[in-house]
Amino acid sequence: MHHIVPRVIAKPKRKTPIWSKKTEIVSLAFDLIASKDAILYPQYTTGLHAWFLDQVRSIDPDLSAYLHDGQSEKAFTISNLEGNLIVSGQHLHAIANQSYRWYVTGLSKELVQCLEIWLKQLPSTIALRHCPLVIQNCELALPATTYRELYNAELINQTIKLSFVTPTSFRRRSHHFPLPVPSTVFQSYLRRWNNFSGMEFDSTEFSDWVENNVTINRHRIASEKVAAGKRGMVTGFTGMVEFGLSSKREPNPEFEKLYYALYRLAPYCGTGHKTTFGLGQTRACWIEEETIEAPSLQTILAQRIEELTEKFRIQRKRTGGERADLIAEKWATILARRELGESIIAIAEDLEIPYETAKSYLKLARRAINVGAG
Structure with missing residues (x-):
């Protein structure tokens, strides 16, 4: 008889990152090991959040x-998991x-101080x-x-390169805007800068300066629709963009310093x-396309939600109105996520609706x- 020997994960030997008391911005990288083979649901970043x-x-x-409720600009970001996730x-x-x-x-300095305490009592498992x-x-x-x-660092005085490694999008007039227009990007x-730095700049004046003086020298981008956050879909872009300052630019040393500070x-x-659900992850370099991983399962889910929403909207067109559209999308989201194996309990928690309501919507969907198939 063969005995199955369980795989043992080595006990981690962790070192706690340290920084000075004046620190206001930190970026932490966690090395994780899966303790068992497991299925991740497409929107697992909501769980990490x-x-x-x-x-x-x-x-x-x-x-x-x-951080959850009180501000339009969040003082943190999280990423997707990087590594060998098998689709x-x-x-x-x-x-x-x-x-x-x-x-x-x-x-923000307040959150950074909290993170310092947290890392000293970091749990063993996520x-x-x-x-x-x-x-x-x-x-x-x-x-x-x-x-x-960041503001006082030496000026770069050359083109700057940014890689957008997860789908990136902006809000514009209640719609998604998936293009790296310089004024929108900066x-x-x-x-974020104006919210957390204590060094506020006039948003309109800087936007006008960027519009008139910052150019796109080259880019290599692609668009993608993904399911992101607790609800809804996002059309975003991934890829690389190189920005430059026009040779005929208006002299403005203060805004030039700010431009490079924001790049940093x-x-x-x-x-x-x-960005608190893994979108908009950005690197200050040019990364070749093949190294940028597309969240393909999020794309599959987004496509299915879109397909189902349209079917339900057509069926409910006689009732019409915004409420009918919202219900159609909610039915579609619940059914699509259930088809991918998520539990009704988990879906209800993410959508912040009662379990019985989610169960009822799933049945109706x-x-x-x-009925449509018939």
């Missing part, structure tokens, strides 16, 4: 509530004993629903810094919206599909 806020809550409940059919698989990397950034991830190590992904240091960074801020704060 919730887990992180729960960790903050254990140290500072008021700060956690503020099989409609599922994403984490592999036992495989290493994964996860990034968390803090963008409880990600059915996929526990053992924390092997945590280190600084980028130098700990302050907004003043306004995204300036909003970009890999910390991410670009666009839903399945009935509508059967």
Whole structure:
């Protein structure tokens, strides 16, 4: 008889990152190991988001509530898991004993101080629903810094390159805007800057300056629609963009310094919206396309939600109105996520609706599909 020997994950030997008391911005990289083979649901970053806020809550409940509800610009970002996640059919698989990397950034002094306390009592495992991830190590992904240091750093005086490694999009007039227009990109960074730096600049004046003086020298981008956050879909872009300053630019030393400071801020704060759910991850370099991983399962889910929403809208067109559209999208989201194997309990929690309501919507959605098929 053969005995199965369980695979043992080595006990981590972790070092705690340290930084000075004046630090206002940190970027942390966590090395994780999956403790078992497990299926990840497409929107697993909502679980990472919730887990992180729960960790903050254990140290500072008021700060956690503020990060969740209290501000338009969030003082943190999180990434997707980087590593060998296997797509099989409609599922994403984490592999036992495989290493994964996860990034968390803090963008305010208050949060950075909380992170310092947290790292000294860091738990051994990230409880990600059915996929526990053992924390092997945590280190600084980028130098700990302050907004003043970013602003006073030596001018680059050359083109700057940014790579958008996860789908990136902006809000414009209640729609998604998936293009790296210079004024839109740098306004995204300036909003964070003005919220957290204590060095506020006039948003309109800087936007006009960027519009008139910053050019796109080259780009290599592609668009993608993904399911992101707790609800809804996002059309975003991934790829690389090289920005430059026009040779005929208007002299403005203050805005030029700000322009380069925001470029340095970009890999910390991410670009666009839903950066607290893994979108808009940004690197201050040119990364070749083949190294940028597309969240294909999120794309599959987004396409299915879109397909189902349209079917339900057509069936409900006699009732019309905005409410009918919202119900159609909610039915589609619940059914599509259930088809990918998520539990009704988990879906209800993410959508912040009662379990019985989610169960009822799922039943109505399945009935509508059967009626349409008939």
